[in-house]
Amino acid sequence: MRDASEGRVRGWLRTLLRLTSLRLRLVTVFALVALVAAVSVSGIAYWLNRDAVLTRAQNSALSDFRKSLGEKATTLPEGATCDDLRVMAAAVANNTLDYDVVLVGEQDTGPICTAESDPSIFELDMVPDALVDAVHERRDDDSPAEYHLYWQRITLHGDPYLIGGTQVIGGGPTGYMLNSLAPERDDLNSLAWSLGIATALAVIGSILLAQAAATMVLRPVQRLSDAAQRLGEGELDTRLEVRGADELAELTRTFNRSAASLERRVKDLSAREAASRRFVADMSHELRTPMTAITAMTEVLEDEVDNLDPMIAPAVQLVVSETRRLNDLVENLMEVTRFDAGTARMVLDDVDIADQVTACIDARAWLDAVEVNADRGIIARLDPRRLDVILANLIGNALKHGGSPVRVTIREETTHDGARNVLLDVADQGPGIPEEVLPHVFDRFYKASASRPRSDGSGLGLSIALENAHLHGGDISARNAPGGGAVFTLRLPREAQPPEDETAGAERRESAPAEGEVR
Structure with a gap:
């Protein structure tokens, strides 16, 4: 059980090291660059397409509304009644773009009649006040048209709409149109999903490419790491095969040269250390025999020190103590050589x-x-x-x-x-x-x-x-x-x-x- 738990711990440690490895950082950088690039391109493409789609839809609807309103206004009799305006509103709303119309007949005293093509869909109250004010504002420039066609994008019941309005020149009615932009919204949503999927695929592709690139780049680095570990464990003959002529190949050559130099130095130092140990061991053994004889003589002198001349006795005592110290040093050196030699x-x-x-x-x-x-x-x-x-x-x-x-x-x-x-x-x-x-x-x-x-x-x-x-x-x-x-x-x-x-x-x-x- 203990071995199994230790194996799991080592596995978790290896996983943690991989999470902080150069490979992960390289793949992460590739993925972030690809993500930023893909999102930027997709965002720009989306906004360009959105602008083009909405502009095309609104220009088409407004142009058709302007043309149809002008044509139908010429058929109105002088002093048109509300019934005439309702007929005209129905005629203008009868179009291929499927927009609804509200016509307002006005005099100087104010509106006299409101005609709606489909009151359940579009009424005058739905027109924003800002748009009404803009439609009724006379133009001060030199343009022959006193009034201009204005438009605005609004949201009704959660759906996007285009609403436009203008006055018919020459005292005709004021017309407003309401055109749904839901088809364009659906098309843009489909485009957004497509761009999102394309972005995700680009990021995944970049990750796969980064993984392949990291493997190709880091394989020599891993070889160097393994070789350095073996070198650190004492395998001084470790060398690597040089492949290619790039920077990694030059790094491999440098490693091989360093390993060869280290091997030579270690061998030289080992030889010197072995020689020093042999010298100390041989010296200790060689000294042991004369030290035995000297020690015996000093013991004899020590026994006779009381019978010696008082002037000579201190010298004899010094010889005895130094001889014992030298004998201890020899024994210590022999013990040290045994430890160093592992014996x-x-x-x-x-x-x-x-x-x-x-x-x-x-x-x-x-x-x-x-x-x-x-x-x-x-x-x-x-x-x-x-x-x-x-x-x-x-x-x-x-x-x-x-x-x-x-x-x-x-x-x-x-x-x-x-x-x-x-x-x-x-x-x-x-x-x-x-x-x-x-x-x-x-x-x-x-x-x-x-x-x-x-x-x-x-x-x-x-x-x-x-x-x-x-x-x-x-x-x-x-x-x-x-x-x-x-x-x-x-x-x-x-x-x-x-x-x-x-x-x-x-x-x-x-x-x-x-x-x-x-x-």
């Missing part, structure tokens, strides 16, 4: 942590300077020798640079995923570690000489302790306590996992490194 192994056993701490302190005569706060019975499966190395370095370091009493606290921890750990705090009573030194306390050969003037170590103890903690799957951290003093926290799993190719017998015969080092 360090563990021999696991069930260890009572409190007993191990007590044994480490007792073996080094630190019982009076170290306080242990721990319950018996906290058992962990660890390498006892390597745990002793860690404890000796941490406690010895605290005694050298922090001052006694050093307090060692052991406790248990259970993480959120159910893992059980052992935590061991080593706290001293010193001034603490300078903030600028804290990030470097586990670096090899690092010495904070300005703040630790009494340091006589090699700068390898804490580094070796950290490597041993990592070998168990644990870690060591350093911090300053709020009330003063430094605190080193060792975190080890209750069940350490040794390497599969563990060589136990050889490991038991290795000597322990120095018991204390500088921070």
